[in-house]
Amino acid sequence: MRLNSHPSGRHFLQIxxxxxxxxxxxxxxxxxxxxxxxxxxxxxxxxxxxxxRQVFQTKQPVIIYPASGTGAWEAAxxxxxxxxxxxxxxxxxxxxxxxxxxxxxxxxxxxFMGGDWRKPADPAAIEKRLKEDTGxxxxxxxIVHNETSTGVVSxxxxxxxxxxxxxxxxxxxVDTISSLGSIDYRHDAWGVDxxxxxxxxxxxxxxxxxxxxxxxxxxxxSKSSKMIKAFWGWDEMLASNANGWFPYTPAxxxxxxxxxxCDMLLEEGLGAVFARHTRHAEATRAAVTGWGLEIxxxxxxxxxxxxxxxxxxxxxxxxxxxxxxxxxxxLSLGQGLTKVAGKVFRIGHLGDFxxxxxxxxLSGVEMALGLAKVPHKTGGAQAxxxxxxDTAPGARRD
Ligand SMILES: Cc1ncc(COP(=O)(O)O)c(C=O)c1O
Numbered sequence: 001m002r003l004n005s006h007p008s009g010r011h012f013l014q015i016x017x018x019x020x021x022x023x024x025x026x027x028x029x030x031x032x033x034x035x036x037x038x039x040x041x042x043x044x045x046x047x048x049x050x051x052x053r054q055v056f057q058t059k060q061p062v063i064i065y066p067a068s069g070t071g072a073w074e075a076a077x078x079x080x081x082x083x084x085x086x087x088x089x090x091x092x093x094x095x096x097x098x099x100x101x102x103x104x105x106x107x108x109x110x111x112f113m114g115g116d117w118r119k120p121a122d123p124a125a126i127e128k129r130l131k132e133d134t135g136x137x138x139x140x141x142x143i144v145h146n147e148t149s150t151g152v153v154s155x156x157x158x159x160x161x162x163x164x165x166x167x168x169x170x171x172x173x174v175d176t177i178s179s180l181g182s183i184d185y186r187h188d189a190w191g192v193d194x195x196x197x198x199x200x201x202x203x204x205x206x207x208x209x210x211x212x213x214x215x216x217x218x219x220x221x222s223k224s225s226k227m228i229k230a231f232w233g234w235d236e237m238l239a240s241n242a243n244g245w246f247p248y249t250p251a252x253x254x255x256x257x258x259x260x261x262c263d264m265l266l267e268e269g270l271g272a273v274f275a276r277h278t279r280h281a282e283a284t285r286a287a288v289t290g291w292g293l294e295i296x297x298x299x300x301x302x303x304x305x306x307x308x309x310x311x312x313x314x315x316x317x318x319x320x321x322x323x324x325x326x327x328x329x330x331l332s333l334g335q336g337l338t339k340v341a342g343k344v345f346r347i348g349h350l351g352d353f354x355x356x357x358x359x360x361x362l363s364g365v366e367m368a369l370g371l372a373k374v375p376h377k378t379g380g381a382q383a384x385x386x387x388x389x390d391t392a393p394g395a396r397r398d
Contacts, residue, residue, distance in 0.1 A: 007330040014361045015334040016148050016178055016307035017201035019351030021257075025204055028260035029253045036250055046244035048255055051262040055180065055203070055270070056195055056213040058187035063212045063237045064258075066251040069177040069198030072210035073099050074106070075232040076142075076173050076194040080218055082226035083107040085139040088129060088170070090114045090121035094149035094337040099142060099175060106227065111138075117147075117339060118298040120154040123162035130166035140171040140193075146179035149337045151304035151346065152297045153183060160191040171218060177201060180211075181265055182277045182306040182350040193218040202273075202306065204264070204351045205257045214238075264352075277305035279391055280349040280358050283384040284308045287362045290380030291369065296344050306350035307334065311343065316374050318345040325368035331361065355388045 013020050034040050052062045065071050081087070084107065089100045091114045103110040113125060121143050130138065141163060146153050156174055163170055171193040176185050180195075181202025187195045192215065199209035214222075214234060222234050236247040265273055281303060288295055288310055296309035312318045318336050322345055325331045334346030347365065349358055359381065366381045389395065 009330070012329070012331040012357075012361055012364060014348045015332050016151075016346050016348035016350065017198075018207050019201055019204060019348060020353065020357075021206055022204055022261075022264065022352035024264060025257045025260045025352075029257040031253065031256050033252050036246065036252055041252065042244045044255060044259060045241075045246070045250070048259050048262065049241055049244065051266065052211070052258065053213075055262055055265055056187045056197070056211075057185065057189065057270070058195075058213050060188065060213060060215055061219075061238055061241060063214065063234055063241070064250070064255070065210050065212075065232070066208060066249075066254070067210050068200075068207055069175075069196065069210045070098075070102070071232070072196045072198065072212055073102055073175065075212050075229075075234070076196050077103055077106055077108060078225070078227040078229040078232050079212070079214075079222040079234045080171055080173070080194060080225055081108055081139055081221075082224075084109060086111065086137045087140045087142055088113065088126065088138050089142040090126070090144075090154065091117075092121060092144050092147035092150065092152055092154060093117045094339070095147060095175065095177070096144045097338070099144065103142070110142075117150050118152065118296055120152050120299060120302040121159060123155065123158040126159055127162035127166045130163060130168040130170065133168065136169055138168070138170050140173050142173045142175075144175040145185060146176070146183055146304050146306055148178040148307065149309070149340065149346075150296050151307045151309040152299070152302045153179070153304050154302070156185070156192065157190040164191075171221060178306050178350070181261075181273065183304070184270075184274045187213045187215075191215075193221075199254065199258065202350055203258065204261045205254060208251055208254050209258060274305065276353075277350060279388075280353060280355075281305045281308060282391075283355075283358060283387045284347055284349050284362065286387045287365070287380035287384040290383035291366065291376040293376060293380075296340070307346050307348045309334075309336075309340070309344045309346045312345065313375050316372075317342050321345060321368060321372045321374055324372040325364055328371060329364040329368060331364040331368070333365070355392070359385060359388070
C-alpha cells in the first residue's frame with residue numbers, strides 16, 4: 001500500500017508553476033460571478049488594468065487574455081509580424097523551443113541561436129547577428145527571460161543594449177511566464193516591446209490568464225501586421241480596455257484573484273518580493289551543493305530565483321525519484337522536459353512561499369533521495385537551514 005494514499009495536511013506543490021495559490025487569492029475568487037457589463041465589474045477592471053501595470057513595471061497597456069501562456073505567445077507573434085517575416089530566437093531550453101515551433105507553424109521564418117540548455121542568451125552574439133542583417137530582414141528578437149525547463153535567466157536589458165548597439169529596429173519580445181512577480185523584470189526600463197506572462201506562477205493564481213504588455217512601437221507594428229488574427233487581436237482589446245471593459249466575456253473570477261494577487265505583491269513591495277525569491281533560491285542551492293549534486297545552470301550569474309533544476313547522478317532516473325517524493329511525502333517536484341527528460345528534476349521556489357515551506361520541500365527532497373538510493377551526501381537540508389537562519393530578518397549581524 002502507498003504510504004500516503006490518504007495524505008493529510010497540505011500537498012507540497014513545488015513544481016515551477018502552477019504554484020501554491022494563497023488563501024487570500026482563493027477567498028477573493030470565491031465570489032458570485034457578476035455582470036461583466038455592469039458598474040461593479042467596470043470598477044474592478046479599471047483597478048486591475050492599472051495595478052497590473054505596476055507588476056510589469058510599465059506605464060504601457062497590459063492586455064489580459066482568458067488563456068494559458070501559450071495563447072499570449074501566439075498573441076505576441078500574430079499582432080506584431082506578417083507571414084514570412086524573420087525572427088531571431090535564442091534556444092535556452094524546452095519553452096524557447098516550443099515558442100519557435102509555434103512561430104514556424106504560423107509561417108514565420110525563425111532562426112534559432114544558442115542551444116546550450118545550461119547557459120543564458122548571449123547578447124554579444126545577438127548584436128553580431130543583427131549587425132550582419134544590414135537589410136533589417138529580422139523583425140523581432142524573442143527571448144525567454146527565465147527558462148522554466150532549466151532554471152537559467154537571460155539578461156534582458158543586455159539584449160536590449162545589444163539591439164541598440166547594432167542600430168537594428170527589431171522588436172524585442174520577451175517571455176516572462178516564470179519570472180514575472182518573482183525575478184526583477186522591467187518592461188519599460190529595459191525597452192521591451194511585448195512582454196508575455198501567465199497567471200499561474202509568480203502571480204500566484206490558478207492557470208487561465210495570460211498577458212501581453214505592449215510598447216508604443218509594438219502597437220504601431222500591430223497596425224501594419226498582416227498575420228491572420230481575430231480572438232488575439234490587440235485592437236479591440238485596447239479599445240475596450242481604455243474604458244474598463246473587455247470585448248468578450250472576461251474570466252471574471254480569475255480577475256478577482258488577479259486583483260488580490262496584485263495587491264499582495266504591491267503591499268509586500270516588488271523589491272522585497274524579488275529579494276525573497278533570491279534568498280530562497282540561494283538556500284536551495286546551498287542544499288543542492290550540500291547533497292553533492294549538480295545544478296543544471298552552469299553560469300552562476302544566470303541562476304534562477306524561481307526554480308532550481310538539478311542533474312541526477314548517472315544511472316539514476318529523475319522521474320523514478322520524483323515518484324518516491326510524491327508517494328512518500330506528498331511532494332510534487334518538476335520533471336525534466338524533452339532533452340533533459342529523466343535527467344533532471346526541478347524544485348519550484350516561487351510564488352506564495354516562505355522559509356518553512358522551503359524547508360519542508362528540501363527535507364522531502366533529502367528524504368526521497370535517501371529512499372530512492374540516489375547517491376548523495378546528507379546535510380543539504382541543514383545547509384539551507386543554516387543559510388535561512390543566518391539571513392533571517394532577526395539574525396544578528398555583528
Ligand atoms: C517560460 C514558459 N513559457 C511558456 C509556457 C507555456 O505556458 P502555458 O503552459 O501556460 O501555456 C510555460 C509553461 O510553463 C513556461 O514556463
